Amino acid sequence: MYRALYWSDEPAVVLLDQTRLPGETVELTCPDVPSLVEAMQRLAVRGAPLLGIAGGYGVALAVATGADVESAAYDLAHARPTAVNLTGGVVRVFAAYVDSGGDPAAVLAAAHALAAEEEAAGAAMSEHGLTLVEPGARILTHCNTGALAVGGPGSAFGVVLAAHQAGRLAHLWVDETRPLLQGARLTAWEAVQHGIPHSVLVDSAAASLMAAGEVDLVLVGADRIAADGAVANKIGTYSLAVIATYLGIPFVVVAPTSTIDPNTAHGAAMTVEQRDAEEVATFAGQRVTPPESPAWNPAFDVTPAGLITALVTERGVLQQPDRAGIAGLATR
Amino acid sequence: MYRALYWSDEPAVVLLDQTRLPGETVELTCPDVPSLVEAMQRLAVRGAPLLGIAGGYGVALAVATGADVESAAYDLAHARPTAVNLTGGVVRVFAAYVDSGGDPAAVLAAAHALAAEEEAAGAAMSEHGLTLVEPGARILTHCNTGALAVGGPGSAFGVVLAAHQAGRLAHLWVDETRPLLQGARLTAWEAVQHGIPHSVLVDSAAASLMAAGEVDLVLVGADRIAADGAVANKIGTYSLAVIATYLGIPFVVVAPTSTIDPNTAHGAAMTVEQRDAEEVATFAGQRVTPPESPAWNPAFDVTPAGLITALVTERGVLQQPDRAGIAGLATR
Numbered sequence: 001m002y003r004a005l006y007w008s009d010e011p012a013v014v015l016l017d018q019t020r021l022p023g024e025t026v027e028l029t030c031p032d033v034p035s036l037v038e039a040m041q042r043l044a045v046r047g048a049p050l051l052g053i054a055g056g057y058g059v060a061l062a063v064a065t066g067a068d069v070e071s072a073a074y075d076l077a078h079a080r081p082t083a084v085n086l087t088g089g090v091v092r093v094f095a096a097y098v099d100s101g102g103d104p105a106a107v108l109a110a111a112h113a114l115a116a117e118e119e120a121a122g123a124a125m126s127e128h129g130l131t132l133v134e135p136g137a138r139i140l141t142h143c144n145t146g147a148l149a150v151g152g153p154g155s156a157f158g159v160v161l162a163a164h165q166a167g168r169l170a171h172l173w174v175d176e177t178r179p180l181l182q183g184a185r186l187t188a189w190e191a192v193q194h195g196i197p198h199s200v201l202v203d204s205a206a207a208s209l210m211a212a213g214e215v216d217l218v219l220v221g222a223d224r225i226a227a228d229g230a231v232a233n234k235i236g237t238y239s240l241a242v243i244a245t246y247l248g249i250p251f252v253v254v255a256p257t258s259t260i261d262p263n264t265a266h267g268a269a270m271t272v273e274q275r276d277a278e279e280v281a282t283f284a285g286q287r288v289t290p291p292e293s294p295a296w297n298p299a300f301d302v303t304p305a306g307l308i309t310a311l312v313t314e315r316g317v318l319q320q321p322d323r324a325g326i327a328g329l330a331t332r
Numbered sequence: 333m334y335r336a337l338y339w340s341d342e343p344a345v346v347l348l349d350q351t352r353l354p355g356e357t358v359e360l361t362c363p364d365v366p367s368l369v370e371a372m373q374r375l376a377v378r379g380a381p382l383l384g385i386a387g388g389y390g391v392a393l394a395v396a397t398g399a400d401v402e403s404a405a406y407d408l409a410h411a412r413p414t415a416v417n418l419t420g421g422v423v424r425v426f427a428a429y430v431d432s433g434g435d436p437a438a439v440l441a442a443a444h445a446l447a448a449e450e451e452a453a454g455a456a457m458s459e460h461g462l463t464l465v466e467p468g469a470r471i472l473t474h475c476n477t478g479a480l481a482v483g484g485p486g487s488a489f490g491v492v493l494a495a496h497q498a499g500r501l502a503h504l505w506v507d508e509t510r511p512l513l514q515g516a517r518l519t520a521w522e523a524v525q526h527g528i529p530h531s532v533l534v535d536s537a538a539a540s541l542m543a544a545g546e547v548d549l550v551l552v553g554a555d556r557i558a559a560d561g562a563v564a565n566k567i568g569t570y571s572l573a574v575i576a577t578y579l580g581i582p583f584v585v586v587a588p589t590s591t592i593d594p595n596t597a598h599g600a601a602m603t604v605e606q607r608d609a610e611e612v613a614t615f616a617g618q619r620v621t622p623p624e625s626p627a628w629n630p631a632f633d634v635t636p637a638g639l640i641t642a643l644v645t646e647r648g649v650l651q652q653p654d655r656a657g658i659a660g661l662a663t664r
Contacts, residue, residue: 022622173628176612178510178534181620184612188625200612200627202510203536204568208633211570236536238543242578243571280508280516280532284615288513289532290354293520296505296531301540 001193004050004148005057007111011064013057015045018148022189033062033072040079040086043180047149048223049118049256052085056111059093063107069097081273084224084261089114115151121256121314122152129159129219129254129312133168137216140173140206143234144186145221145254155254156219157190159312164196172198173215175206177234179279179297203236207243218244222255227330229305229321230267231255235298241307250309253321257313262330273299333525336382336480337389339443343396345389347377350480354521365394365404372411372418375512379481380555381450381588384417388443391425395439401429413605416556416593421446447483453588453646454484461491461551461586461644465500469548472505472538475566476518477553477586487586488551489522491644496528504530505547507538509566511611511629535568539575550576554587559662561637561653562599563587567630573639582641585653589645594662605631 008014008029013036017028028044030036036058039045045054055076062072077090096110133139139160143149146157153161163169172191177183184200191198201209209215218240224232231237231253244251264270280295281287289295311321311329318325340346340361345368349360360376362368368390371377377386387408394404409422428442465471471492475481478489485493495501504523509515516532523530533541541547550572556564563569563585576583596602612627613619621627643653643661650657 023619174625175536176510176620178508178536184621184625188621192622192624198625200621200625201629202567202612203534204507204510204571205628205630205633207571207574208567208630209628211633235534235540239536239539239571239575242539242575246574246578280534283513284618284620286615286618287355288508289516289520290524292524293506293516294531296533296537296541298537298540301537301543 002147005045005054007057007060007108011061013054013061015039016148017044018046018186019044022185032065033058033067033075036061037075037079047144048085048259049150049155050148051080052089052258053115053118053151055086055089056093056114059090059097060108060111063097063102063104069094081271085258088258118151118256118258120152121258122150122154122158124314125155125254125256125312126153126158126162128316129252130162130166131317132250132252132310132312133159133163133217135168136170137163137168138171138173138214139163139169140175140209140215140218141187142175142183142220142236142240143177144182144190146187146190148186148190149221150256155221155256157187159219159254160196161194164194169196172196173206173209174198174200175203175236176200177236178203182234206240210243210247210249215249218249218251220253222253222259223300224264224270225255225260225326226264226267226270227262227326228266228323229308229311229326230270231303231308232270232272232300233303235301238301238303241303245307251307252310252312253308254312257315257329260326260330267302267304270302272302275299334479337377337386339389339392339440343393345386345393347371348480349376350378350518351376354517364397365390365399365407368393369407369411379476380417380591381482381487382480383412384421384590385447385450385483387418387421388425388446391422391429392440392443395429395434395436401426413603417590420590450483450588450590452484453590454482454486454490456646457487457586457588457644458485458490458494460648461584462494462498463649464582464584464642464644465491465495465549467500468502469495469500470503470505470546471495471501472507472541472547472550473519474507474515474552474568474572475509476514476522478519478522480518480522481553487553487588489519491551491586492528493526496526501528504528505538505541506530506532507535507568508532509568510535514566538572542575542579542581547581550581550583552585554585554591555632556596556602557587557592557658558596558599558602559594559658560598560655561640561643561658562602563635563640564602564604564632565635567633570633570635573635577639583639584642584644585640586644589647589661592658592662599634599636602634604634607631
């Protein structure tokens, strides 16, 4: 149907350029590591698990193009600061490079294996998450967590898609997700591709929608999960978690275990990427604030485990995630 | 410094065209009622109290231009559905028209008197509201409630301005206020005009800002207040109220008593204007969602009185507003 990222033997990593959606469906060919790093930084490819896959293929690309692999791995791992998957993907394929004595075939095989695992994890998450969806469900989601962000069908969106295919989904509510509009641009686009009934709303309207009884379940992804179960995810996630908790609506996080960072002890220790103020000062490329006005633009927020009803991973459903539950998932 | 609306003897109602801010400061001359109604509908003039003043002057304009005054009053009162001030302003000046036997001078005097009263109310609100602001305060606000929305210095923004002038304001956090960006475009512009230190943020970032301890007080305006103290205000207000309540941060509404509608018994009975989906789907003519994606676009939400710490009107501060307290204000 559509492919967010694949390896080409040219060699190159080929991306569906997410900055051009939904207006244009354009592939972007990255023939070397610097172009791939740049694509990550300007969000042509994004989503924590997909960044991990991109990072893995990036190491393979460094080897295939004869680049300085150690330096390339460093650049890839530091392209974005919040997603632990990115570092994880880079480290794993770099280890194959070291272990194989630099054999290009072994390195590429490691990158392919990582991608296949993430795809299998996506399918498993969808299956487990579906058990939380009642027939006729109206689901609210934030940001983009479909195939454009995660291996396979997606994380939160993968569950939505499974619910749609099982005939259980009445409606998908799509937060537009300012500042970069991943919901309006990408999730809505994926919903259209799959024929999912949906509506887009401004982020701040989600609360009154929930208060009006129009939402049965909130499903979001995660960019990083700390050892205490706190979830770093797209800015606005914490807001939804507080509102859902206040109104008694289940708030469920769907993410592969590769998103768990056992080295981050708790939510407060997570690095939240502060992005360029221009993302707030402009809307769809047009300036909306006075030139004298600064902006505060955190890319993520942190939702404490206490606000999370359940965490769905490829290993199953963890109700009321806490430090012990997360430890059980991370060490399996 | 800047005037949002004034009467011209041409005759005409002259507006600062708010759809052109912050890029351009352009006056828009409305020489007849249809052009004024159109200006209201496309939000060239907006803000509940300012709409009331515009409605009053609109009746004077109908008289001065020899229009069918009854029909003009109807059109003015129905230009926007949520603001009770609009109907109030129109009815009051229309009454002067009837009482004076159609005397243009008497009608214009009634419109001027209404504007002067709203201006005095604005000044009084600022003074009362200032008593709730501690030195060094960091205030979060939503939408636009300054001179561009309310007679005089504004409602919530009037209190911010008073705090700034009294040396008590450390920082103003400005929600951008999707979909029409009244915060990013208008409140930020007013803050720049007054030299107020401020930052703009996307609406969904307010929750994590509050959780980080960076907000001492949330100040918002109101489009309509029901008899039970429920407040209809710009979409996103209810979300802030829930978050502030959850985090123990004072949530204060600032509005003139002309905003109270004793005929609306409770919040659920308030008509919430549903605006065109294109406001969410496009920006400045540029489409951000797929053409197949519908949007849900309520202009307002309703915040129950139980989430409101205090209501500031021109008559003083009402702590924990409820039906009895509102009745006391409305009937004075």
